[in-house]
Amino acid sequence: MAVTxxxxxxxxxxxxxxxxxxxxxxxxxxxxxxxxxxxxxEYETGxxxxxxxxxxxxxxxxxxxxxxxxxxxxDDFEASKADLEGKGxxxxxxxxxxxxxxxxxxxxxxxxxxxxxxxYAH
Numbered sequence: 001m002a003v004t005x006x007x008x009x010x011x012x013x014x015x016x017x018x019x020x021x022x023x024x025x026x027x028x029x030x031x032x033x034x035x036x037x038x039x040x041x042e043y044e045t046g047x048x049x050x051x052x053x054x055x056x057x058x059x060x061x062x063x064x065x066x067x068x069x070x071x072x073x074x075d076d077f078e079a080s081k082a083d084l085e086g087k088g089x090x091x092x093x094x095x096x097x098x099x100x101x102x103x104x105x106x107x108x109x110x111x112x113x114x115x116x117x118x119x120y121a122h
Contacts, residue, residue: 008042008049009070013110014062016041019052022109026087027072045072064111077102077118084116 013019016039023029029043029050040053050070055062074080081091081104092113093105100122105115 006048008051010051010053011065011070011108011112012055012062013039013052013108013112014054015109016052016054018109023050023052026084026089027114062110065113069105069113069115071103071105071115071117074116074118077104077116080116080118 020031020041023041023043024031027043029045032042032044032049034041035051035053038053039057040051043050043052048070077095081095084106085091089106091104091106096103101117101119103115103117105113108114
């Protein structure tokens, strides 16, 4: 097997319309393909597609994605954090300075962990 890239990640959601609004309006991600009439929608981030999906429509049980997170790269960390806070997003961590980047984490409406990240050193 020769992996050539990462196409998409799926994030389980419960309320399709609420989640669509969060990923489109709150996070500002570009809507892409909807999976036919199913409650699943893709969003583009530039290098990875995020697919939100109601797993019950696929015969699975809903469980938030525990133990993993999707972290979004931003150009201006402080401005992005302030923008999200202004839209009602509550961060579950303070800003983390790793010595090469700033990052902070929050939850989507269904409890999935997301984050923002800006690398300031290489």
